[in-house]
Amino acid sequence: MSREVIRPWPMQADHKVPYVPAIKVKGGTVLFMSGMGALPPVHRHPHVPEEWILPDDPAEQTRRALDKIRTVVEAAGGSFRDIVKITRYLKDIGEQDRVNAVIHEYFGENLPCSTTVQVSAFVAPTMKIEIDAWAVIPDAARRRVAKTARRPARSRAAGAARGRRRRS
Numbered sequence: 001m002s003r004e005v006i007r008p009w010p011m012q013a014d015h016k017v018p019y020v021p022a023i024k025v026k027g028g029t030v031l032f033m034s035g036m037g038a039l040p041p042v043h044r045h046p047h048v049p050e051e052w053i054l055p056d057d058p059a060e061q062t063r064r065a066l067d068k069i070r071t072v073v074e075a076a077g078g079s080f081r082d083i084v085k086i087t088r089y090l091k092d093i094g095e096q097d098r099v100n101a102v103i104h105e106y107f108g109e110n111l112p113c114s115t116t117v118q119v120s121a122f123v124a125p126t127m128k129i130e131i132d133a134w135a136v137i138p139d140a141a142r143r144r145v146a147k148t149a150r151r152p153a154r155s156r157a158a159g160a161a162r163g164r165r166r167r168s
């Protein structure tokens with residue numbers, strides 16, 4: 001898969017934004033993920049108040065949501081690096097700086113495109129954030145080619161010589 005960040009205007013070095021304006025992707029399978037919050041991955045439906053006990057810290061809730069997203073993308077054969085778009089739904093938009101710090105912690109220099117929206121409520125009243133994500137997972141053949149391309153090239157003669165040494 002090729003991933004190209006599109007920046008039609010200069011970024012300010014002193015502003016650590018938690019997203020990139022656009023990402024152009026070729027050669028992969030698109031994975032759309034449902035919204036993930038800090039609730040346990042397996043919980044009852046209809047929702048029950050006993051399962052609503054969550055940390056009050058928006059950063060910790062963000063970590064829990066991103067850990068669930070990581071589990072989903074890895075189960076689909078991808079990695080966190082393949083995530084190209086997230087939408088963050090916050091109960092309190094004033095907490096976005098705490099959330100942004102965690103976004104940087106998880107994505108590093110591989111930031112996705114992002115949208116942030118304030119919502120009035122979630123299914124569990126103790127939730128502070130929900131995040132959905134899109135990933136583009138490289139096709140298996142492309143992934144093998146990419147791994148091979150990173151290995152140092154060896155000549156056939158060197159490989160044959162190694163094979164003769166092992167047999168002796």
